[in-house]
Amino acid sequence: MTLPLLAVQGADEVSGSGLGAVRLAWLTIALPLLGVLVNGALAFVRPRARALVSLVGPGVLLGAFAVSVAIFFELRAHPPEAPLIVTLWPWLHVGDLRIDLALQVDQLATVMLLVVTGVGSLIHIYSVGYMGEDPGYARYFAYLNLFVVFMLILVLGASLPVLFIGWEGVGLCSYLLIGFWFTDKTNADAGKKAFLANRVGDFGFLIAMFLLWQTVGALDFATILARAPTVLSTAAATWITLFLLLGCTGKSAQIPLYVWLPDAMAGPTPVSALIHAATMVTAGVYLVARTGVLFALAPGTGLVTAGIGALTALFAATIGLRQYDIKKVLAYSTISQLGYMFLGVGVGGYTAGIFHLVTHSFFKALLFLGAGSVIHALHHAYHATHAHDDAQDMRNMGGLRRWLPVTCTLMWIATLAIAGVPPFAGFFSKDEILAAAFARGAEQPIYYLFYGMGALAAFLTAVYMARLMAMTFHGTTRLGEAQQAHVHEAPASMTGPLVLLAFLSLTGGALNLPAFAGGHEGLEHWLEPVTRAATALRPLTLPTGATEDTLLAAAVAIAVLGLWIGFRTTLGRPVLPASIAPPDTGLARLLNRKYYVDEIYDALLVRPVVWLSDKVLWRVVDQGLVDGLLVGGGVVGTRWLGRLGSRLQSGQVGLYVLLFLVGAIWVLNAILG
Amino acid sequence: MTEVVFYFFAAVAVLSAAMCILQRSPVGALIWLVQVMLALGAIFILLQAQFIGIIQILVYAGAIMVLFLFILMLLNVGRVRATDIRGPAGVAAAVVVAGLIVAELRGLWAYTTVRLEHEVRTSAGALQAAYAFAGGQAAQQEAQTRGVVGGIAAPLFQLYLVPFEITSILLLAAIVGAVVLAKRRA
């Protein structure tokens, strides 16, 4: 294998010397992989080597981030019109199929690269403090680094199979990390649930790949996007994209495969922040943006995507209204925000979707890490006072502003961002998505419905986020006096990244500041070479002028109103600690039990499969057919043959002589015959 | 004339062989076998193999069969007790097998020197046609120059010396083996 100072395809028109960083794109994957090996080895050999792990774990990720920044600056200096392909080595060359292990570096990939390595680095640093006393420290960082490896393969893959490697890999790491404390069966079950739900999605992905190969005859993005408009019929494109969408609903937790995400909160909180907020769950959005041309060729699927996104956004937001576990609220919030992203890319606003992806990673990571700090503090307090309450239940919190002022402030910044209050980041991204949906409504009125659902979801987002903040940080505390003495702010290693994330949540809007705010829509232009092909097939004009102003005003009003209502109603009632709180009734109960979706799935899907496996596949096929007929039959048959053969060894000389003579006759016949 | 004598002795041999294999008493079977050998000895002499014929009677019938008789007597199985001929299954098997062998070997009846020479000449083997005729004549010549015994002795001690010596070692081994096997355990 030649050293990876490789040729970069598509760079003919660009000066060769300026692409050093792009050539080193493989380094972003190799560095975390090195982290995996080192941390993995330490996990086996010396699990207590805290210092080295703390150095290597975040260290490799910071190195990857440095490379990503270098790539960014290089691409900014020489923006390529076509993606730059860095081929590492050949992989599948079978007949007409030529897939190489190749990385594709273009503007979209760079955005994802920066998010993954940047936010990832911050979360790695946070983890040093959060997981510092855990016995599985080295193993944790090994898994976390492995996740980054696969996520980057996903993001940088130049063809669908390579992307799929990353796709499956992040699913694996999700399983490993959700079930990190696997000695508790609930955690292990949550990991399994995540993996199984993802598997259903992966099936859709595979079918889509097969269909693509059959119709277009290629699986690398460059060829697909070039050939698809001429080769694919609308029907074929619709089928392909629908199956891709199935994959996305699995990975990005949309209806109907979102059920694994709330359970995934069983994993460590930094994991929830990284995987289930900032990066892995966004893979679906990235995939849709990457194959935008295919989605543009199938407007029907675009409708379905937007519909699923809007519905999920609203659905999850309603559930979040009545959850008491702080992480579960954030989980449903993530599902809801992902719905927004799908609404964005479904209507054809690829930049809007990616924009929200980026801003969401900032404030959602901040929210999760902040919640982690809160939980960390509460754990500490409970440990010191030998209490056994649930450290994640918001009904046990309250008034934490006194002891966790920094965390409170930072989380308020994130709350304002997610609610969509200007000038925080979330306002611009969410507004752009809703504007795009509204604009599509001019073509097909159903998109107005989606806009409405999105707006309602935005309102509910503000409500439940304010409720979260009120229950956790404000009002009268439910902590006992003894416990209050032990609640204190998280160490600097944990608070530092939070500050950075808060800063990004505040200023992130600058990435794609629209014209009315005096900006230059940086992200839109940056991503233009990538989204150009798709937007040409299915153009989208964002509303301007009076319409735009009305929409903006509505968005702000919704956000502020929601926050106020949420805050007031939560503080208006006394909150009882979890152990003595009365159970919910009526609508509240329905929401708290997440519309009983898990129970429905269990009855409709899980039980029949289990029955099938037990009664049919095990009893009949495995025990009866394979064990009984094939194995048992083999035994019986062999024994029978053996007994038959042993009759030849009777010990009777007469028989031997007879057989001898029969043989002699045969030979005679052969010679003389 | 020769043929008549030959067929007479052939008939004797076949009948004696049949009686041998069907005789219930082992000693009786043995005597019939001796009869077969005597008939064969006569046929050998008829076929100009005088030395072999005499040897057949002296060694085979005279020594080997006597050895058999000794063993029969030693083991006291000479008297007729229950028959040792197998039942109907055995008879059927014997008939089938023997019948098959005779059927396979039927072609031998038709052999003459002409046919043999023809086969030899047209076969792909190493045999040369010259042998087909020269050998027998050469043997007759030898017998006339050196006498009947000399005709066999000369090649035996010249061309076939090595097999001769090996055979004597074989006999030694057989003697030792027989003594060891038949010894009474102390």
Place this chain on the structure above:
Amino acid sequence: MLLGPALGLSAVLFSLGVAGVVLRRNAIVLFMCVELMLNAVNLAFVALAQVYGVGGYLIVFFVMTVAAAEAAVGLAIILAVFRHHQSIDLQNINLLHG
């Protein structure tokens, strides 16, 4: 030249010997039938020696010698077997059965 008939006689005697081997249970009688077969083969060699030369006679010579050795050893074995089983009925001698 009596070649054909002699070979035919040899074939008949041989097959009679085969029949005897299959038919009899007494070990010594079985052995005798084997000797019958050997004699048949000797006859064949002598018949062919007329055509192929003195080699035929010499083979008969050696066959007889070997038959003698074989008879000695074989009978010694039968003797030993008899001492063990008190019988030379081959039906009963089946220690090597599987």
